[in-house]
Amino acid sequence: MIAFVINSATKAAVSPLKGQICRGLPKNPSFAASTWLGQAALSTRPRSSQGRGRSGVRESAATRARAPVCVQTSDVAMRVRSIRDLQDAEIRGKRVFVRSDLNVPLDGKRITDDTRIRASVPTIKYLADKGAKVIVVSHLGRPKGGFEDKYSLAPVAERLSELLGKKVRMAKDCIGDAVATEVAAMSPGDVVLLENVRFYPEEEKNDPDFARKLAANADLYVNDAFGTAHRAHASTEGVTAFLKPAVAGFLLEKELDYLSNAIESPKRPFAAIVGGSKVSTKIAVLEKLLQKCDTIIIGGGMVFTFLRARGLKTGSSLVEEDKIELARVIEEEARKRGIELLLPLDVVVADKFANDANTKVVPVEEIPDGWMGLDNGPETTRMIQEKLRTMKTVLWNGPLGVFEMPNFAKGTFAIAETLAEITQNGCITIVGGGDSVAAMEQSGKADKVSHISTGGGAALELIEGRVLPGVAALQRA
């Protein structure tokens, strides 16, 4: 059982409740300490030293295993059953629908970073070892709502087979006869991966009929998809109306535990770096981050919507026209609150979206028509580095440039280096998001930060204080 005590605004009011929930948690005799999150592939060095609990007391694997997870993020107490609360008899021979986030970066069919797959393995393995028939469900990318070969999960099935050391069969669909046939042929311990659930537009619409079809071939539900927990979709939310029990997997549990605690009362100054290309999702979060952070550093594709809000020209850079006004409001709000909101001073611009483009470094006030900003300039990188060295907690989501192309990777990798450096000097550093983690891995510094999170948008929304729909659904179930 995981208990979430939501909103730390009034600690005095929350603490007794938190204690009550912790004390009231049932113990699960069937839980084996060796299956605890220590097996998860993610690097997690919470607080000042690994292996220390919230109290600072060193925990044994066994105490850590039995300690209920109490997390503060918002105003209501939430109880979420975890996979560890299931008795063996509830698992053995059962068809378990496991929602994982296997949305990994790909270069064609080649997986360029398998962090999310590795992080999903402990839950899948635990269930398979206990004799479940494990049906893994995920999305990949943002297909337009029908089959697209480039978004097939087939390469993921192969990698998952390697990591599990057993064949993972791939169903051609995620609902209907293809799945029913595949599942009917399963034996206890088998693992099947369904095809990309976003090949149906009903997934993102959280269509109840589609959720019912997804649930049709399973007996119970495990949500382990932290990276997608901020989406109220059929496979993360709707399906819980049809599958009971509905519980959290090890990864979801671990992420919620770590992130909620890290930001419950962050060591200050606290900075968030927000970049990447999902501008419309993440810009909305910034308004709330103003209430949590001391400094917000804007990077990547997010920059240009802000520059336009300042009345600057941005050439052919990525801009979300309908978010320009929001960017203006956020900057104004930051000013009023005395929160530092840093935008680049200079950018690397290119005359096309390609590694072999012509490039130059220009001040942000001088982006030429027809050119696009694809990386931070050197002056900006220096400014960010100096700022980060003054921080005690840093959360980073979203690459600061198109790091997949070597000519636009400098700004991102420089920040990855700096995060490693400040972690060594005692700063808590959290990096989240599929591409941000890939960048961290490529820089060779992933094991040098405090926590690698499998969620970018999800981590931001959690820190913002929202109840993630994928988690709330487990509470209701």
Ligand SMILES: Nc1ncnc2c1ncn2[C@@H]1O[C@H](COP(=O)(O)OP(=O)(O)O)[C@@H](O)[C@H]1O
């Ligand atoms: N200036 C930019 N213009 C366009 N795309 C950018 C820019 N900077 C970064 N990106 C892209 O943002 C993508 C990652 O964004 P996002 O999905 O929001 O991050 P994450 O997966 O870490 O949450 C990367 O593919 C990167 O190439």
Ligand SMILES: O=C(OP(=O)(O)O)[C@H](O)COP(=O)(O)O
């Ligand atoms: O990659 C993801 O989010 P992230 O880029 O915020 O880490 C998740 O798989 C969610 O994907 P979505 O933002 O297309 O819903």
